[in-house]
Amino acid sequence: xxxxxxxxxxxxxxxxxxxxxxxxxxxxxxxxxxxxxxxxxxxxxxxxxxxxxxxxxxxxxxxxxxxxxxxxxxxxxxxxxxxxxxxxxxxxxxxxxxxxxxxxxxxxxxxxxxxxxxxxxxxxxxxxxxxxxxxxxxxxxxxxxxxxxxxxxxxxxxxxxxxxxxxxxxxxxxxxxxxxxxxxxxxxxxxxxxxxxxxxxxxxxxxxxxxxxxxxxxxxxxxxxxxxxxxxxxxxxxxxxxxxxxxxxxxxxxxxxxxxxxxxxxxxxxxxxxxxxxxxxxxxxxxxxxxxxxxxxxxxxxxxxxxxxxxxxxxxxxxxxxxxxxxxx
Numbered sequence: 001x002x003x004x005x006x007x008x009x010x011x012x013x014x015x016x017x018x019x020x021x022x023x024x025x026x027x028x029x030x031x032x033x034x035x036x037x038x039x040x041x042x043x044x045x046x047x048x049x050x051x052x053x054x055x056x057x058x059x060x061x062x063x064x065x066x067x068x069x070x071x072x073x074x075x076x077x078x079x080x081x082x083x084x085x086x087x088x089x090x091x092x093x094x095x096x097x098x099x100x101x102x103x104x105x106x107x108x109x110x111x112x113x114x115x116x117x118x119x120x121x122x123x124x125x126x127x128x129x130x131x132x133x134x135x136x137x138x139x140x141x142x143x144x145x146x147x148x149x150x151x152x153x154x155x156x157x158x159x160x161x162x163x164x165x166x167x168x169x170x171x172x173x174x175x176x177x178x179x180x181x182x183x184x185x186x187x188x189x190x191x192x193x194x195x196x197x198x199x200x201x202x203x204x205x206x207x208x209x210x211x212x213x214x215x216x217x218x219x220x221x222x223x224x225x226x227x228x229x230x231x232x233x234x235x236x237x238x239x240x241x242x243x244x245x246x247x248x249x250x251x252x253x254x255x256x257x258x259x260x261x262x263x264x265x266x267x268x269x270x271x272x273x274x275x276x277x278x279x280x281x282x283x284x285x286x287x288x289x290x291x292x293x294x295x296x297x298x299x300x301x302x303x304x305x306x307x308x309x310x311x312x313x314x315x316x317x318x319x320x321x322x323x324x325x326x327x328x329x
Contacts, residue, residue, distance in 0.1 A: 003061025006292045006315045009285075012052040012064075050103045054081060055288040056279040057263070059270050060297045062288055066106035068279040074155070076269070076280040078118045078262050082144055084283045089148035113153045116141040117165045118265065118280075122258040126251035128176065131166060138162045176257065179221045182213040183242065183253040190228045190244040200324055202229055207327045217328055218310070220260040223294060226328065227316040237289035238316060259287045267296065267308050290316070 056068035056075075068075070077085075084104070088094060092108055119141040123129030129137060138161070142154055156164060169176075186209050194202045203226060210222045227238035242256045262280060269278040282288060295314035310317070312325045 003058050004063055004292075005061060006289070006295075009055070009062055009289060009292050012055075050101045050105070053102050054084060054104045054281055054283050055285070056281050057266060057288060057291045058277075058279045060295070062292050063279075064103035065281055066103045066110070068277075068281075069107065069110045069112060070277065072276065073113070074269075074273075074276045074278045075112055075114045076118055076262070076266060076278055077114050077116055077141075077145070078259075078280065078282045078284070078287075079122050080283045081281040082116070082119050082141055085148045086144040091147075092149055092151060107149065111151060111153065112149065113155050114145055114149075115155055115278075116145060117156075117161070117168070118262045120162070120165045121169060121261070126254050128169065128173070128254065134166055134169075135162060138165070172261070175215075176261070178214045179219070179257055179260075180250060180253045182210055182215045183221055183225075183256060184248060184250065185209050185213065186225050187242055187244040187248040187253070187256075188246055190225060190239065190242065191246065193233065194229050199229060200321075203324055203327055220263055221257065223310070223316075223328075224256075224260065224290065226320075227290075227293075230319045230324075231316065236316075237286040237293060240286040241290050259284065259290075263287070263291055263296075266291075271308070 050064070052064040054065040055062050056065045058068055085107075088099070088102075088104065089108065094105065094108075116138070120129065120134050120137045123133055123137060125133065142157060145152055145154055155161070186206055189202075189205075206222070206225050206229065207217055210217055210219075210225075215222055224238040224242055228236060228242060228244070230236075231239070233239050241259055243252065245252065262282075266278065266280045269276065280291075293314060293316035295311045297309050297311075312320070312328070317325065
């Protein structure tokens, strides 16, 4: 199944059945015998009774959560997904047998491998977690996952894993501080709609702020700010992710950066470990819409540089003029 599109994510409503468009389908009976005359059905539409309340973010888009499972694949779990998992399952079974069916329920039948470090790195105090808090968060997330899915493999699950999370936080500290300063600086100015005639000036101001703080113009925080100016607030996942306000300090910026950093980690894993087919599972619709709407693909690691491609005609950038898009180059 190819990754699904931005429009398909918009149409995937919480608690509602899902329609999937499948390509190159081989139909078999329960014994594995083909039941169609040809080898392959070019495409088919499948109306599923399962809802897509949890999204699996993959290279090039998204799929309903459990469709990303497979042998050797790694599930990166953010905080809202872990909480959803913990509230829905107990000892590998649904806590409420009469609960609506979700794609997430298929996770009960898989020997799933879950990486919990995003949960640890976000913390629960709206600031960068220190060693003591990170240790507490690490034990908490392991307890929640093990309680919900006892057969799940948590990787890493040891003190070495916690040290890895802290090392990553240390490595990202300087970039994190630069991005934090950038968002604190620009977010209050992103609240009001921007008239078309003033948009180029405002976008140029955002780029100058990025340069001032030492944040790359094609980094996710800058792309989110850029998109926040382009699209109306009611249909703008970037703006909903940043949550700009008149009073916007370090805690507000940390919340936004936790989501953006999770996506950056997904890009890094795709580039460094492509064979792992990692996916990031989240219940945060705006985070998912931002990822899919930016059409981020082809992540790769070149030396120590993490690179990825975005389409300048992606849904979250398509409204920009050529002069405006030139600011990103």
